[in-house]
Amino acid sequence: MVEDDAQLRDVMAVVLQTEGYEVAGAEDGQAALDRLREQCPDVIVLDMALPGMDGLAFLATKARIPAVAAIPVVVVSGSAPRDAPRGVVAWLEKPCLFDALLRVLRPWS
Numbered sequence: 001m002v003e004d005d006a007q008l009r010d011v012m013a014v015v016l017q018t019e020g021y022e023v024a025g026a027e028d029g030q031a032a033l034d035r036l037r038e039q040c041p042d043v044i045v046l047d048m049a050l051p052g053m054d055g056l057a058f059l060a061t062k063a064r065i066p067a068v069a070a071i072p073v074v075v076v077s078g079s080a081p082r083d084a085p086r087g088v089v090a091w092l093e094k095p096c097l098f099d100a101l102l103r104v105l106r107p108w109s
Contacts, residue, residue: 001045002032029053048077
């Protein structure tokens with residue numbers, strides 16, 4: 001999960017862990033890329049408005065790394081895009097209900 005708001009990241013992690021998901025967190029795109037070097041998740045939950053490397057830069061960089069390029073991304077962000085970037089399988093607008101996030105993540109449970 002890539003989310004710069006530590007409180008929201010923690011709450012979302014607890015909700016997902018309660019549902020049986022294993023969750024690793026990162027506060028920005030660069031930290032997420034660093035984590036991807038250590039472990040390969042089934043899916044990435046990504047905020048787009050991040051300090052430093054934002055969500056779009058993260059997606060572009062991730063797409064150039066063969067080992068992680070195919071990992072699906074679920075975006076949870078404050079605004080919906082005109083066109084979803086490559087690799088994004090779902091886009092939820094903040095504030096989103098946890099039920100909506102859990103429904104989207106169901107294929108990776």
